[in-house]
Amino acid sequence: MIKEQLALVEENIQKACERSGRRREDVTLIAVSKTKPVGVLQEAYDLGVRIFGENKVQELTEKYAILPEDIRWHLIGHLQTNKVKYIVDKVELIHSVDSLKLAQTIEKEAAKKGCVARILIEVNVAEEESKFGVKVEEVIPFLEKISHFEHIKVEGLMTIAPFVDDPEKNRTVFSKLRQLSVDINDKNIDNVNVSILSMGMTNDYEVAIEEGATCVRVGTGIFGERDYSKKA
Numbered sequence: 001m002i003k004e005q006l007a008l009v010e011e012n013i014q015k016a017c018e019r020s021g022r023r024r025e026d027v028t029l030i031a032v033s034k035t036k037p038v039g040v041l042q043e044a045y046d047l048g049v050r051i052f053g054e055n056k057v058q059e060l061t062e063k064y065a066i067l068p069e070d071i072r073w074h075l076i077g078h079l080q081t082n083k084v085k086y087i088v089d090k091v092e093l094i095h096s097v098d099s100l101k102l103a104q105t106i107e108k109e110a111a112k113k114g115c116v117a118r119i120l121i122e123v124n125v126a127e128e129e130s131k132f133g134v135k136v137e138e139v140i141p142f143l144e145k146i147s148h149f150e151h152i153k154v155e156g157l158m159t160i161a162p163f164v165d166d167p168e169k170n171r172t173v174f175s176k177l178r179q180l181s182v183d184i185n186d187k188n189i190d191n192v193n194v195s196i197l198s199m200g201m202t203n204d205y206e207v208a209i210e211e212g213a214t215c216v217r218v219g220t221g222i223f224g225e226r227d228y229s230k231k232a
């Protein structure tokens with residue numbers, strides 16, 4: 001089943017790239033495997049998937065310990081400062097940096113481990129109260145505060161768009177994030193180069209690609225519905 005779903009997602013990504021005059025290699029598919037058991041991830045791995053997204057630190061580190069070493073792990077969910085130390089040298093990218101305190105902790109823990117953490121700033125474009133993320137107008141001041149951190153490399157922006165029935169409704173959310181990335185790059189902030197736009201999930205990744213997403217985070221579309229009643 002994963003094989004067919006993955007093929008369908010791949011086809012949709014290719015079509016969205018064609019519609020918007022973009023190259024397929026400029027869009028990275030992150031397979032969001034939260035709540036799925038390692039056997040399911042192994043199945044995706046055997047089909048060629050190498051980039052997995054998880055939203056919980058403990059789940060990520062458990063899977064990290066068991067699954068093949070060449071998997072590139074992305075932390076896409078809210079990150080608590082006390083958990084940074086467990087993942088800072090294990091993940092390829094942290095998508096969800098949304099506060100100065102968190103950035104300071106990542107800086108400190110990355111320095112201890114002698115690594116540079118690649119991060120995205122999570123932006124609450126739609127200003128939903130229930131969501132984490134920095135407000136659009138606060139992103140540039142935030143970047144100016146953290147740009148001198150030596151063990152952090154800001155590589156882009158991430159947003160979680162609202163849950164909507166029609167993905168077209170999220171088009172302006174995605175175009176706003178892209179415009180923000182242009183505005184940031186125009187500022188030429190030292191050490192900040194926004195090239196990654198992590199936006200689009202199962203319901204809206206095609207629209208997100210049309211609006212410039214370079215990373216789409218697809219869970220249900222690959223693995224099917226999640227069952228939160230039993231532990232992964």
Ligand SMILES: *Cc1c(COP(=O)(O)O)cnc(C)c1O
Nearest residue numbers: 032055076201202217218219220
């Ligand atoms: C769960 C999750 C996704 C994937 O959602 P689907 O609708 O299953 O594709 C993407 N991004 C984040 C941050 C998530 O937590």
